[in-house]
Amino acid sequence: MTSLLHDASTLVVKVGSSLVTNNGQGLDRSALAAWAEQIAGLVKQGRQVVLVSSGAVAEGMQRLGWKKRPTAINELQAAAAVGQMGLVQMYESCFSEHGLHTAQVLLTHDDLADRKRYLNARSTLRTLLDLQVIPIINENDTVVTDEIRFGDNDTLASLVANLIEADALVILTDQPGLYSADPRKHADARFIGQALAGNPELEAMAGGAGSSVGTGGMLTKILAAKRAARSGAHTVIASGREAGVLLRLAAGEAIGTHLRAGQIKTVARKQWLADHLRVGGRLLLDNGAIKALRDDGKSLLPIGVVAIEGSFERGDAVACLDAERREIARGLVNYSSSETLRILRKPSSDIAQILGYVEEAELIHRDNLILL
Numbered sequence: 458m459t460s461l462l463h464d465a466s467t468l469v470v471k472v473g474s475s476l477v478t479n480n481g482q483g484l485d486r487s488a489l490a491a492w493a494e495q496i497a498g499l500v501k502q503g504r505q506v507v508l509v510s511s512g513a514v515a516e517g518m519q520r521l522g523w524k525k526r527p528t529a530i531n532e533l534q535a536a537a538a539v540g541q542m543g544l545v546q547m548y549e550s551c552f553s554e555h556g557l558h559t560a561q562v563l564l565t566h567d568d569l570a571d572r573k574r575y576l577n578a579r580s581t582l583r584t585l586l587d588l589q590v591i592p593i594i595n596e597n598d599t600v601v602t603d604e605i606r607f608g609d610n611d612t613l614a615s616l617v618a619n620l621i622e623a624d625a626l627v628i629l630t631d632q633p634g635l636y637s638a639d640p641r642k643h644a645d646a647r648f649i650g651q652a653l654a655g656n657p658e659l660e661a662m663a664g665g666a667g668s669s670v671g672t673g674g675m676l677t678k679i680l681a682a683k684r685a686a687r688s689g690a691h692t693v694i695a696s697g698r699e700a701g702v703l704l705r706l707a708a709g710e711a712i713g714t715h716l717r718a719g720q721i722k723t724v725a726r727k728q729w730l731a732d733h734l735r736v737g738g739r740l741l742l743d744n745g746a747i748k749a750l751r752d753d754g755k756s757l758l759p760i761g762v763v764a765i766e767g768s769f770e771r772g773d774a775v776a777c778l779d780a781e782r783r784e785i786a787r788g789l790v791n792y793s794s795s796e797t798l799r800i801l802r803k804p805s806s807d808i809a810q811i812l813g814y815v816e817e818a819e820l821i822h823r824d825n826l827i828l829l
C-alpha cells in the first residue's frame with residue numbers, strides 16, 4: 458500500500474503532550490528539532506504544513522515544579538499559559554535553523570463554530586501558509602474550560618484540517634498506531650494498518666489516554682479522523698518517535714494506521730459546507746457574475762452584484778440569485794450587508810477607498826461557494 462500522504466499537498470500534523478514533553482519530563486528538544494527538520498523538508502517539496510502541538514500544560518507543570526496534574530481549571534490554565542511560552546520558543550528556535558518562521562495561533566472550538574471568526578482564522582492561516590510560515594496551533598487554554606479538562610487537541614487538529622481543506626491529517630503519538638485494543642493493557646492486541654475513517658468498529662477498539670500527560674487517548678484520534686474525512690482529508694496515526702516518519706510517509710511508505718476518507722475532497726467539501734449553511738440573506742447577480750461562477754469556477758466579486766436583500770454579517774451564508782430569482786449558488790460572504798451595499802457594482806480595487814479597509818478582494822471566495 459502507498460501511504461495516503463504521498464500525494465497530500467496540504468497537511469495538518471498533530472503532536473501529543475507525551476511526545477512533546479518526553480512523558481512530562483520537560484520539552485524534548487531533540488524530538489521537536491527532528492519534526493522541524495522533517496517539516497522543513499516537506500515545505501521544500503512544495504507542501505504546506507500546519508503544526509498542532511499539545512504540551513503546554515505538561516510543560517507548564519514542569520516549569521512550576523508541579524508533580525501532579527491539577528484538577529482545578531484555573532491551575533490548569535495557569536500551567537498552560539506558562540508552558541505555552543516554552544513551547545513556542547522552542548519551535549521558533551528549531552524551525553529557524555531551517556530558515557523558517559513560525560506563528561503562534563491559539564484557537565478555541567468556538568472560534569471555528571462562529572462563521573465570522575472561522576473566515577478570519579481561515580484567511581490568516583492561508584496567508585501564513587502562502588508566506589511559507591509554519592503555524593503552530595494550540596488550544597487557547599486560558600479562555601476555555603471544557604477542552605482543557607478533557608484535552609482535545611485531536612479534535613482541534615481535525616477542525617483545522619476542515620478549515621484549511623487539508624489533504625491529510627497526521628496524528629503523531631506514542632504508539633505505532635491503532636490496535637484492536639489498548640496495547641498497554643492487552644499484549645495480544647492486533648495492529649490496524651488501514652481502515653475507512655468513520656468505520657464504527659474503530660471506535661469500539663479505542664481506549665482512553667495511555668499516559669498521565671496525554672489526555673485524549675485513541676478515541677479522540679478515531680473521532681478526529683472521522684471529522685477530517687468530512688472535508689475529504691485522510692488521517693494517518695503514527696509514532697512520532699519513528700525516525701523520519703513524516704518524510705517517509707510523504708515518500709509513500711505505509712507507516713502507522715491509515716484511515717482513508719471515503720469521499721473525494723471536492724464532494725466532501727461541498728457536503729460539509731452545505732451542512733453548515735443556513736441562509737441569512739440574498740445577493741442578486743448580473744449575468745457576467747453568473748457566468749464567472751458557473752462556467753469559469755471563479756469567486757464572486759462585488760462588481761457582479763446588483764442588489765442585496767436581508768441583513769447579514771461577515772461569515773454568514775447567503776443565497777446568490779439570478780434575474781429570475783432562481784438560486785444558483787450559496788456561500789459564506791466576506792462582507793456584512795451594510796458593507797456589501799457600499800461596494801456592490803464596484804471593482805475590488807475600490808474596496809479600500811470605499812470602506813477604508815479590505816477584508817478580501819472577493820465577496821464570496823470560490824472555496825466557500827457551492828453551485829446549485
Ligand SMILES: Nc1ncnc2c1ncn2[C@@H]1O[C@H](COP(=O)(O)OP(=O)(O)O)[C@@H](O)[C@H]1O
Pocket residue numbers: 472473474475476511629630631632634635636637638639640641662663664665666667668670671672673674675676
Ligand atoms: N486501541 C488502541 N490502540 C493504540 N493505543 C491506544 C488504544 N486505546 C488506547 N490507547 C492509548 O492511547 C494512548 C495515546 O493517546 P494519548 O495518551 O492521549 O496521547 P497523545 O498525547 O499523543 O494524544 C496510547 O499510549 C495508548 O495507551
Ligand SMILES: N[C@@H](CCC(=O)OP(=O)(O)O)C(=O)O
Pocket residue numbers: 472473474475510511512513514515537595596598607608609610611670671672673674
Ligand atoms: N492544550 C493542551 C492540550 C492537551 C491535549 O489535548 O493533549 P494531548 O491529548 O496530548 O494531545 C496543552 O497544550 O497542554
